[in-house]
Amino acid sequence: MSSATLPAASDTQSLTGAEIVLRALKEQGVEVIFGYPGGAVLPIYDAIFNQNAIRHILVRHEQAAVHAAEGYARSTGKVGCVLVTSGPGATNAVTGLVDALLDSIPIVCLTGQVPTHLIGNDAFQEADTTGITRPATKHNYLVKQIDKLAETVHEAFYVARSGRPGPVVIDLPKDILIGKGTYKPAPSTEHRSYRPQVEPEAAQIAKAVAMMKAAKRPVVYAGGGVINAGPEASELLAKFVRMAGFPCTNTLMGLGAFPASDPQFLGMLGMHGTYEANLAMHGCDVMFNIGARFDDRVTGRLNAFAPHSQKIHADIDPSSINKNVKVEVPIVGDAASVLRALIAAWEADTTRQDREALAGWWRQIDEWRGRNCLHYVQESKIIKPQHAVKRLYELTRECGKDTFISTEVGQHQMWAAQYFGFEKPNRWMTSGGLGTMGYGLPAAMGVQVAHPDALVIDIAGEASILMNIQEMSTLAQYRLPVKVFILNNQYMGMVRQWQELLHGGRYSESYSEALPDFVKLAESFHGVGMRAESTDDLDRVIREMIAIDRPVIADICVDQKENVFPMIPSGAAHNEMLLASNQISSGAGVTDEGTALV
Secondary structure (H helix, E strand, O other): OOOHHHOOOOOOOOOEHHHHHHHHHHHHHEEEEEEOOOOHHHHHHHHOOOOOEEEEOOOOOOHHHHHHHHHHHHOOHHHHHHHHOOHHHHOOOOHHHHHHOOEEEEEEEEEEEEHHHHHHOOOOOOOOHHHHHHHHOOOOEOOOOOOHHHHHHHHHHHHHHHOOOEEEEEEEEEHHHEEEEEOOOOOOOOOOOOOOOOOOOHHHHHHHHHHHOOOOOOOEEEOOHHHHHHHHHHHHHHHHHHOOOOOOOOOOOOOOOOOOOOOOEEOOOOOOOOHHHHHHHOOEEEEEEEOOOHHHHHOOHHHHOOOOOEEEEEOOHHHHHHOOOOOOEEEEHHHHHHHHHHHHHHOOOOOOHHHHHHHHHHHHHHHOOOOOOOOOOOOOOOOOOOHHHHHHHHHHHHOOOOEEEEEEEHHHHHHHHHHHOOOOOOOOEEEEEOOOOHHHHHHHHHHHHHHHOEEEEEEEOOOOHHOOOHHHHHHHHOOOOOOEEEOOOOOOOOHHHHHHHHHOOOOOOOOOOOOOOHHHHHHHHOOEEEEEOOOOHHHHHHHHHHHHHOEEEEEEEEEOOOOOOOOOOOOOOOOOOEEOOOOOOOOOHHHHHHHHHO
């Protein structure tokens, strides 16, 4: 049965449960499913075979299926869709589901299940999927009646995309998939019980405007919620920041929400954020947080976080407000709606700002900027990882293609965040909340599926890339020209860094022995491999990598001893940063400068 001959949504023709699922996915706008077959979901795969409306991407591991759907969702703003079988298929997906939950990525994951009459009998490939995934998802369902099937799928997509986005699991017993029922279109009315607050309260907006207009040392702190709210939210954020004349910083997940090249941008905030962003946060008197959840990697020691500031927190998720940090003005609402209301109220309010104080604040920020905390010295032929990322950024800007970056997790992730500038939202895919090694390659795969003409690069480490290296096979099968840019220092770099700084240089199990030859590995997966062993090779390898219209692994041999700075040690405050040794050897001087303001 082709897509053209599938019964229309209004028909009462009897369909199998599998056909109902696909009909519902199509109505929800699903264009692609990332999945891996198994016995419990073969009815859905049979239905997929008989239609052409929805594309299926066969991954090599279920964890990768979820990460690929995350990349697809994060880069498009749509809901990603995953299909896995029962038992190990579902349990393999759990890491990706938790990753999506912590980073607020909208995913619907269809899992197979044994027939309803066998549930609880320890049947072959049975697992308590709804029990296992309850803390790993925003919501989950076990469908036991076929007449509830279409309704459940529609509701799952609504839940995944509404409010604070997140992953939703639908567990599908095999007898439901092979049974017969009728299709029910998506309801046109509002959901009866789940109706997230989108529009902010006018009174709270007015309080926020009054507080910010009186500010002498303000800072805007924007997170991934701005990106989740759509491109308009990022445009409104830039408009407000420029209108107010405030400095702006982003979380790791918020990079791209405000243009990196804008003079009012302070860089990333937090553990490996910039000197100026962290000291501005420490010294501010008014903080406006929009779309961020006060994550511990951003706040540092809570009792020393922005200690003399009044705080405004705007978030779509009311449970995130006052959860970690108590605020004076809570605002519940969608980031775009909040910013739209804020701009209107700001323009209507005739109160004058203290421009003299604001100018003094900018002079202090410029003094901190003068420290040039991301400075490094590339003086030998050994490639500094910072230099590799910076040259990658500069050369991708020359190629004229829309560029999307994913990362694995570790030092390379932080260097990518520090040295690769993002001017637009949805171009940066990384695992922020869970810190999942193996995320970057399948996420890049999902991005490339969504944007076939774009340049998609996974900035990776040699340890993390091996977590899901099998997805190189998927890239080859679907001719997805993803580029893997490995910063190869032969160590689990962030583990080694912490062992050096916090554990007396005892490098316990952090050196990666018996690494593969990544050039030959790429070739074995029908891709192209290349290597840069010195600075003389770097630009040539990057240019060739960009130009090749095939999957590529570029093995960039970098300085093994390089660490990521600035760094706020775990349990320290923003004004207790460690900088590179060629700038400052300890945090002592930083404390004096940071506290001088407050």
